[in-house]
Amino acid sequence: MFNRERTRRHMTDGAFASPFPVEDPVALAALEVAQSGLAAAVRALADATVRTRVAAPDLAAVAEQVETLTARLLAEAQEGPLGLETDSAGRLRDHGNAMVGMRNPIAPPLVVTGDESGSTSCALTLGAGYEGPPGYVHGGIVAAVLDQVLGSVPAHLGLPGMTAYLNTTYRRPTPLGAPLHCRGWVERVDGWKVHARGEIRDAQDLVTAEAEALFVVPRWAREHLDRPTGDAAGTAPGGEAAQEPSAS
Numbered sequence: 001m002f003n004r005e006r007t008r009r010h011m012t013d014g015a016f017a018s019p020f021p022v023e024d025p026v027a028l029a030a031l032e033v034a035q036s037g038l039a040a041a042v043r044a045l046a047d048a049t050v051r052t053r054v055a056a057p058d059l060a061a062v063a064e065q066v067e068t069l070t071a072r073l074l075a076e077a078q079e080g081p082l083g084l085e086t087d088s089a090g091r092l093r094d095h096g097n098a099m100v101g102m103r104n105p106i107a108p109p110l111v112v113t114g115d116e117s118g119s120t121s122c123a124l125t126l127g128a129g130y131e132g133p134p135g136y137v138h139g140g141i142v143a144a145v146l147d148q149v150l151g152s153v154p155a156h157l158g159l160p161g162m163t164a165y166l167n168t169t170y171r172r173p174t175p176l177g178a179p180l181h182c183r184g185w186v187e188r189v190d191g192w193k194v195h196a197r198g199e200i201r202d203a204q205d206l207v208t209a210e211a212e213a214l215f216v217v218p219r220w221a222r223e224h225l226d227r228p229t230g231d232a233a234g235t236a237p238g239g240e241a242a243q244e245p246s247a248s
Protein backbone atom coordinates (compact mmCIF):
# COMPACT_ATOMS: atom_id res chain seq x y z
CA MET A 1 0.00 0.00 0.00
CA PHE A 2 0.99 3.61 -0.47
CA ASN A 3 2.62 5.69 2.20
CA ARG A 4 1.19 9.21 2.06
CA GLU A 5 4.46 11.06 2.62
CA ARG A 6 6.58 9.01 0.27
CA THR A 7 4.06 9.03 -2.58
CA ARG A 8 3.30 12.73 -2.19
CA ARG A 9 5.42 13.66 -5.21
CA HIS A 10 4.30 10.74 -7.34
CA MET A 11 2.34 11.24 -10.56
CA THR A 12 -0.58 8.88 -10.80
CA ASP A 13 -3.70 10.55 -12.16
CA GLY A 14 -6.47 8.08 -11.42
CA ALA A 15 -4.34 5.02 -12.14
CA PHE A 16 -4.49 3.79 -8.54
CA ALA A 17 -7.13 3.28 -5.89
CA SER A 18 -6.49 5.47 -2.86
CA PRO A 19 -5.77 3.86 0.51
CA PHE A 20 -7.30 6.92 2.19
CA PRO A 21 -11.09 6.77 2.73
CA VAL A 22 -13.24 9.69 1.58
CA GLU A 23 -15.41 11.05 4.38
CA ASP A 24 -18.20 12.54 2.26
CA PRO A 25 -17.96 11.55 -1.43
CA VAL A 26 -21.07 13.52 -2.40
CA ALA A 27 -19.73 16.78 -0.95
CA LEU A 28 -16.32 16.07 -2.48
CA ALA A 29 -17.89 15.44 -5.90
CA ALA A 30 -19.65 18.82 -5.69
CA LEU A 31 -16.37 20.48 -4.72
CA GLU A 32 -14.63 18.81 -7.70
CA VAL A 33 -17.24 20.18 -10.09
CA ALA A 34 -16.63 23.67 -8.68
CA GLN A 35 -12.83 23.23 -8.81
CA SER A 36 -12.80 22.06 -12.43
CA GLY A 37 -15.33 24.79 -13.33
CA LEU A 38 -13.02 27.45 -11.91
CA ALA A 39 -9.99 25.99 -13.71
CA ALA A 40 -11.92 25.94 -17.00
CA ALA A 41 -12.99 29.56 -16.52
CA VAL A 42 -9.42 30.69 -15.74
CA ARG A 43 -8.15 28.68 -18.72
CA ALA A 44 -10.61 30.56 -20.93
CA LEU A 45 -9.42 33.81 -19.33
CA ALA A 46 -5.80 32.94 -20.17
CA ASP A 47 -6.77 32.22 -23.77
CA ALA A 48 -8.73 35.50 -23.97
CA THR A 49 -5.75 37.35 -22.45
CA VAL A 50 -3.53 36.15 -25.27
CA ARG A 51 -6.04 36.92 -28.04
CA THR A 52 -7.85 40.08 -26.89
CA ARG A 53 -7.62 43.30 -28.91
CA VAL A 54 -9.59 45.54 -26.51
CA ALA A 55 -8.15 48.94 -25.69
CA ALA A 56 -5.70 49.76 -22.87
CA PRO A 57 -8.32 51.17 -20.43
CA ASP A 58 -10.33 47.93 -20.71
CA LEU A 59 -7.19 45.87 -20.16
CA ALA A 60 -6.37 47.88 -17.03
CA ALA A 61 -9.93 47.49 -15.70
CA VAL A 62 -9.88 43.73 -16.28
CA ALA A 63 -6.47 43.43 -14.59
CA GLU A 64 -7.87 45.18 -11.54
CA GLN A 65 -10.84 42.80 -11.39
CA VAL A 66 -8.59 39.79 -11.80
CA GLU A 67 -6.37 41.00 -8.93
CA THR A 68 -9.47 41.23 -6.71
CA LEU A 69 -10.46 37.68 -7.63
CA THR A 70 -6.94 36.41 -6.98
CA ALA A 71 -7.01 37.91 -3.49
CA ARG A 72 -10.38 36.23 -2.87
CA LEU A 73 -8.96 32.80 -3.76
CA LEU A 74 -5.84 33.34 -1.66
CA ALA A 75 -7.98 34.15 1.40
CA GLU A 76 -7.84 30.40 2.03
CA ALA A 77 -5.08 28.59 0.18
CA GLN A 78 -2.44 26.01 0.91
CA GLU A 79 1.23 26.90 1.04
CA GLY A 80 2.74 24.67 -1.66
CA PRO A 81 1.78 22.31 -4.50
CA LEU A 82 -1.16 19.91 -4.31
CA GLY A 83 0.68 16.58 -4.58
CA LEU A 84 -1.70 13.64 -4.47
CA GLU A 85 -5.33 13.81 -3.39
CA THR A 86 -8.07 11.21 -3.13
CA ASP A 87 -11.01 12.00 -5.42
CA SER A 88 -14.71 11.36 -4.81
CA ALA A 89 -14.41 8.01 -6.61
CA GLY A 90 -11.62 6.92 -4.26
CA ARG A 91 -8.83 7.23 -6.84
CA LEU A 92 -5.47 8.93 -6.31
CA ARG A 93 -5.29 12.11 -8.39
CA ASP A 94 -2.66 14.72 -9.12
CA HIS A 95 -5.06 17.60 -9.61
CA GLY A 96 -2.24 20.14 -9.86
CA ASN A 97 -0.36 18.34 -12.67
CA ALA A 98 0.66 20.77 -15.44
CA MET A 99 -0.66 18.51 -18.21
CA VAL A 100 -3.64 16.62 -16.74
CA GLY A 101 -4.46 18.44 -13.50
CA MET A 102 -8.21 18.97 -13.19
CA ARG A 103 -7.62 22.00 -10.92
CA ASN A 104 -4.81 23.46 -13.00
CA PRO A 105 -5.77 26.15 -15.55
CA ILE A 106 -2.32 25.84 -17.13
CA ALA A 107 -3.08 22.21 -18.05
CA PRO A 108 -4.79 21.79 -21.46
CA PRO A 109 -6.05 19.50 -19.66
CA LEU A 110 -5.14 16.23 -21.32
CA VAL A 111 -7.39 13.23 -20.72
CA VAL A 112 -5.19 10.17 -21.18
CA THR A 113 -6.81 6.76 -21.48
CA GLY A 114 -4.97 3.47 -21.45
CA ASP A 115 -5.14 -0.22 -20.82
CA GLU A 116 -3.20 -2.90 -18.97
CA SER A 117 -1.09 -3.62 -22.06
CA GLY A 118 0.37 -0.17 -21.46
CA SER A 119 -1.05 1.45 -24.60
CA THR A 120 -2.19 5.02 -23.98
CA SER A 121 -4.06 7.56 -26.04
CA CYS A 122 -5.13 11.16 -25.89
CA ALA A 123 -7.10 13.44 -28.21
CA LEU A 124 -6.25 17.12 -27.82
CA THR A 125 -6.42 20.56 -29.37
CA LEU A 126 -4.02 23.26 -28.20
CA GLY A 127 -4.95 26.93 -28.37
CA ALA A 128 -3.14 30.25 -28.74
CA GLY A 129 -1.57 30.06 -25.27
CA TYR A 130 0.68 27.18 -26.35
CA GLU A 131 2.28 28.96 -29.31
CA GLY A 132 5.94 28.60 -30.17
CA PRO A 133 6.70 29.23 -33.85
CA PRO A 134 3.94 31.45 -35.31
CA GLY A 135 0.79 29.31 -35.66
CA TYR A 136 2.38 26.19 -34.23
CA VAL A 137 2.75 24.49 -30.86
CA HIS A 138 5.83 25.33 -28.76
CA GLY A 139 8.39 22.51 -28.89
CA GLY A 140 8.54 22.28 -25.10
CA ILE A 141 4.79 21.78 -24.96
CA VAL A 142 5.01 19.07 -27.64
CA ALA A 143 7.59 17.29 -25.47
CA ALA A 144 5.44 17.77 -22.36
CA VAL A 145 2.45 16.14 -24.08
CA LEU A 146 4.61 13.21 -25.15
CA ASP A 147 6.09 12.98 -21.64
CA GLN A 148 2.64 12.75 -20.10
CA VAL A 149 1.15 10.28 -22.59
CA LEU A 150 4.26 8.07 -22.63
CA GLY A 151 4.58 8.48 -18.86
CA SER A 152 1.12 7.00 -18.49
CA VAL A 153 2.36 3.79 -20.18
CA PRO A 154 4.33 2.51 -17.15
CA ALA A 155 1.56 3.68 -14.80
CA HIS A 156 -0.94 1.47 -16.63
CA LEU A 157 1.47 -1.43 -16.20
CA GLY A 158 1.46 -0.79 -12.45
CA LEU A 159 5.01 0.63 -12.58
CA PRO A 160 4.56 4.40 -12.29
CA GLY A 161 8.01 5.76 -13.00
CA MET A 162 9.70 9.09 -13.42
CA THR A 163 11.15 10.19 -16.73
CA ALA A 164 14.84 9.31 -16.92
CA TYR A 165 15.03 10.59 -20.50
CA LEU A 166 12.68 11.61 -23.28
CA ASN A 167 14.17 11.81 -26.75
CA THR A 168 11.87 13.81 -29.00
CA THR A 169 12.08 14.10 -32.78
CA TYR A 170 10.11 16.91 -34.42
CA ARG A 171 9.05 15.73 -37.88
CA ARG A 172 6.92 18.72 -38.90
CA PRO A 173 5.36 21.69 -37.10
CA THR A 174 2.43 20.76 -34.82
CA PRO A 175 -0.55 23.02 -35.64
CA LEU A 176 -2.42 25.08 -33.05
CA GLY A 177 -6.21 25.06 -32.96
CA ALA A 178 -6.57 21.77 -34.83
CA PRO A 179 -7.30 18.26 -33.53
CA LEU A 180 -4.25 16.21 -32.58
CA HIS A 181 -3.87 12.65 -31.37
CA CYS A 182 -1.06 11.38 -29.16
CA ARG A 183 -0.39 7.71 -28.49
CA GLY A 184 2.09 5.83 -26.34
CA TRP A 185 3.04 2.19 -26.13
CA VAL A 186 5.48 -0.16 -24.40
CA GLU A 187 8.64 -1.06 -26.13
CA ARG A 188 10.29 -3.06 -23.37
CA VAL A 189 10.05 -3.65 -19.63
CA ASP A 190 13.28 -4.35 -17.79
CA GLY A 191 12.66 -4.74 -14.06
CA TRP A 192 11.82 -1.29 -12.70
CA LYS A 193 12.57 0.33 -16.07
CA VAL A 194 9.96 0.83 -18.78
CA HIS A 195 11.02 1.82 -22.29
CA ALA A 196 8.15 3.49 -24.13
CA ARG A 197 7.57 5.06 -27.51
CA GLY A 198 4.91 7.38 -28.82
CA GLU A 199 3.87 9.93 -31.38
CA ILE A 200 1.64 12.89 -32.09
CA ARG A 201 -0.39 12.93 -35.31
CA ASP A 202 -2.23 15.86 -36.85
CA ALA A 203 -5.73 15.91 -38.39
CA GLN A 204 -4.25 14.61 -41.68
CA ASP A 205 -2.85 11.63 -39.74
CA LEU A 206 0.71 12.83 -40.33
CA VAL A 207 3.25 12.33 -37.54
CA THR A 208 4.35 15.74 -36.25
CA ALA A 209 6.56 14.47 -33.42
CA GLU A 210 7.69 11.18 -31.97
CA ALA A 211 9.59 10.17 -28.86
CA GLU A 212 11.29 7.30 -27.15
CA ALA A 213 11.60 7.45 -23.40
CA LEU A 214 12.77 5.61 -20.32
CA PHE A 215 10.70 5.68 -17.14
CA VAL A 216 12.23 4.38 -13.92
CA VAL A 217 10.45 3.58 -10.67
CA PRO A 218 12.67 5.43 -8.18
CA ARG A 219 14.27 3.38 -5.43
CA TRP A 220 12.23 5.18 -2.76
CA ALA A 221 8.94 4.06 -4.39
CA ARG A 222 9.74 0.41 -5.08
CA GLU A 223 8.81 -0.99 -1.69
CA HIS A 224 5.24 0.32 -2.25
CA LEU A 225 4.70 -1.56 -5.51
CA ASP A 226 4.50 -5.18 -6.58
CA ARG A 227 7.72 -6.59 -7.96
CA PRO A 228 8.01 -6.09 -11.71
CA THR A 229 6.91 -9.21 -13.56
CA GLY A 230 8.95 -9.24 -16.75
CA ASP A 231 9.30 -8.16 -20.30
CA ALA A 232 6.33 -6.79 -22.27
CA ALA A 233 8.33 -6.22 -25.45
CA GLY A 234 6.38 -6.20 -28.68
CA THR A 235 3.15 -4.84 -27.19
CA ALA A 236 1.35 -3.20 -30.09
CA PRO A 237 0.41 0.47 -30.04
CA GLY A 238 -3.27 1.18 -29.58
CA GLY A 239 -5.90 2.51 -27.17
CA GLU A 240 -9.05 4.56 -27.37
CA ALA A 241 -9.23 8.31 -27.97
CA ALA A 242 -9.98 10.41 -24.93
CA GLN A 243 -13.36 11.93 -24.13
CA GLU A 244 -14.01 15.53 -23.14
CA PRO A 245 -12.34 16.52 -19.85
CA SER A 246 -14.49 16.09 -16.76
CA ALA A 247 -14.11 16.57 -13.04
CA SER A 248 -14.03 12.84 -12.35
Ligand SMILES: CCCCCCCCCCCCCC(=O)SCCNC(=O)CCNC(=O)[C@H](O)C(C)(C)COP(=O)(O)OP(=O)(O)OC[C@H]1O[C@@H](n2cnc3c(N)ncnc32)[C@H](O)[C@@H]1OP(=O)(O)O
Residues within 6 Å of the ligand: 011, 012, 013, 014, 015, 112, 147, 148, 149, 151, 152, 155, 156, 160, 161, 162, 163, 164, 165, 193, 214, 216, 217, 218, 219, 220
Ligand atom coordinates in the same frame (compact mmCIF):
# COMPACT_ATOMS: atom_id res chain seq x y z
C1 LIG B 1 -5.40 6.38 -15.49
C2 LIG B 1 -4.41 7.30 -15.94
C3 LIG B 1 -2.98 6.95 -15.49
C4 LIG B 1 -2.04 8.08 -15.74
C5 LIG B 1 -0.82 7.97 -14.92
C6 LIG B 1 0.04 9.18 -15.12
C7 LIG B 1 1.47 8.85 -14.92
C8 LIG B 1 2.30 10.06 -14.79
C9 LIG B 1 2.91 10.50 -16.06
C10 LIG B 1 3.98 11.43 -15.70
C11 LIG B 1 4.69 11.91 -16.89
C12 LIG B 1 5.60 13.04 -16.51
C13 LIG B 1 6.78 12.50 -15.76
C14 LIG B 1 7.65 13.56 -15.27
O1 LIG B 1 7.55 14.70 -15.61
S1 LIG B 1 8.80 13.05 -14.16
C15 LIG B 1 9.74 14.53 -13.89
C16 LIG B 1 11.02 14.53 -14.67
N1 LIG B 1 11.89 13.47 -14.21
C17 LIG B 1 12.59 13.58 -13.08
O2 LIG B 1 12.56 14.58 -12.37
C18 LIG B 1 13.42 12.38 -12.72
C19 LIG B 1 14.68 12.76 -11.94
N2 LIG B 1 15.51 11.55 -11.77
C20 LIG B 1 15.25 10.66 -10.78
O3 LIG B 1 14.40 10.89 -9.92
C21 LIG B 1 16.04 9.39 -10.79
O4 LIG B 1 17.30 9.57 -11.38
C22 LIG B 1 15.31 8.24 -11.56
C23 LIG B 1 13.87 8.10 -11.05
C24 LIG B 1 15.28 8.50 -13.08
C25 LIG B 1 16.08 6.94 -11.32
O5 LIG B 1 15.76 6.51 -10.04
P1 LIG B 1 16.83 6.02 -9.00
O6 LIG B 1 17.94 7.01 -9.00
O7 LIG B 1 16.13 5.76 -7.72
O8 LIG B 1 17.24 4.66 -9.65
P2 LIG B 1 18.69 4.08 -9.93
O9 LIG B 1 19.77 5.08 -9.97
O10 LIG B 1 18.82 2.90 -9.03
O11 LIG B 1 18.51 3.55 -11.43
C26 LIG B 1 17.66 2.48 -11.70
C27 LIG B 1 17.99 1.98 -13.08
O12 LIG B 1 17.64 3.00 -14.04
C28 LIG B 1 18.78 3.32 -14.84
N3 LIG B 1 18.76 4.73 -15.18
C29 LIG B 1 18.45 5.75 -14.35
N4 LIG B 1 18.51 6.92 -15.04
C30 LIG B 1 18.85 6.62 -16.31
C31 LIG B 1 19.06 7.39 -17.48
N5 LIG B 1 18.91 8.71 -17.52
N6 LIG B 1 19.39 6.73 -18.61
C32 LIG B 1 19.50 5.39 -18.65
N7 LIG B 1 19.31 4.61 -17.56
C33 LIG B 1 19.00 5.21 -16.42
C34 LIG B 1 19.99 2.97 -13.97
O13 LIG B 1 21.14 2.73 -14.77
C35 LIG B 1 19.49 1.71 -13.32
O14 LIG B 1 19.57 0.64 -14.24
P3 LIG B 1 19.96 -0.82 -13.75
O15 LIG B 1 21.37 -0.68 -13.23
O16 LIG B 1 18.97 -1.20 -12.69
O17 LIG B 1 19.85 -1.68 -14.98
